[in-house]
Amino acid sequence: MPAEQANQIADPLKNLQQIILSDIENRIGQLEIAHKKLGQQLNNKDEIISTLSPVLTDLLQIKIRDSRDEIANALSPVMSKAIKKQIHDSKEEVIDALYPIIGRMISKAIAEALKGLVNSINDNINNKYNLKIWLQRLKAKIFGVNVGELIIAEQAPFAIREVFLIAKDSGLLISHYSKNISGTNDAHIIAAMLTAIKSFVQDAFAKEQTGELYEIEYSDQTIRIEPGLYAYLAVVYKGVAPFGLNEQLTQIQERIHTRYSRFLRDYQGENSRLTKIDTLFAEFSGKYDKERE
Amino acid sequence: MTIQINRKICLLGMYATGKTSLIRRYVHNIFDEKYLSTIGVNVSQKLLPPLETSNNKIVQFNFLIWDIEGIDRNNKLQKNYYAGSSGAIVVGDLTRKESFEVINGLLSDFSTICPEALIVLAGNKKDLLIENTDHPQRLKELAAQKKADYLLTSAKTGENVDELFLLLAHKIKDKL
């Protein structure tokens, strides 16, 4: 073939080649750009997150639905560690949150136990047929009270004289109610001395275990102590405690600690924000006066 | 408006240094030569004059003053009564050198239980001070070492007694 002719044939071929190749080159170029972009995306945390996050929850949901146990097994070591750490780091908050619940649980259990006791007392009473009891039973019917309670109430006069709310460590008086307004002057000193006695007893008699002083008796007067997380209640009464008094005290203590938990925790000797507790005490003690009338 | 603040403070020190006497002088303005050792703890109360804080509030302290039995070799119960104190006055007897030697140990116990509490030292029985004894010097060193203020007092004459309690009150107030 003469060279010229060959050139003429080659040219259209070349043209064709160019047409096809340039298209391929184009595509390769585009692919290269896409590849680079993908590479960048894979190296960029934020990009990966924004790409994956819309599907992640779906993925988890499906996974949890299909293989619940597997997920639980995988997560549990991490979760329990995290919870442990959370509790360790915020003990105060956990105590604040749990205190009212635990208190209620305990008082419920005690209430159940006491109910059993009352029932057994009532059974006892039922077995004794003497006239006095029949008369009392009649009264109980008329006035609508439980016989067991009535017997105790008739035997023993009872009156609450003073109620103290005392800061646990410092022995500072947070709140005070007194039946007769005199006597009030020494309330701060009484609160401190009571706290000193408590510490003394705790140290002297509870060497191995941590104990609590619950009651001090002096002739016909009793000081009943109701412990609490930040402050304890001390109730001074005359006579024999009516049935249910201790439960009532536990309830009041719980109410105070739930409502004022933060104030009590951070208590620094300022009582102006806590005066409502005095009213609570007055109501509480007044209730017993009314029951007597 | 005056804000009333109740605070617990303690008087600490060796037996017979004059803790009870300082309190009786401060609260009731009386003094007795007779020595009646304190058993356990005795609490007195004193309403202080109103004080002004750095941010112009007026506060009035009601001090519950815990007179804690003196340190001697046998009893270790004193620690039970420290909890919740805002401050302590640590009393030494200017006529008895030993009374200053117990202060270090006593303060380390106290500060462990009440790390935030403020301390003031007192060298008491100033009226009996014989010239040229180095006991005041010992007190001064102790105070410097503990970064605490100190005063020489006499429960008998009343010298520096009000000042002693006020000094502690001001320190507590400055930390409010």
Ligand SMILES: Nc1nc2c(ncn2[C@@H]2O[C@H](COP(=O)(O)OP(=O)(O)OP(=O)(O)O)[C@@H](O)[C@H]2O)c(=O)[nH]1
């Ligand atoms: N001269 C003089 N005697 C004082 C002074 N202060 C106290 N006394 C006497 O020292 C003795 C002890 O005083 P207290 O106040 O009972 O001592 P205390 O530190 O309370 O002693 P304990 O309760 O045992 O720890 C008493 O006889 C007081 O009269 C003082 O400033 N000057």
Ligand SMILES: [Mg+2]
């Ligand atoms: Mg004394």
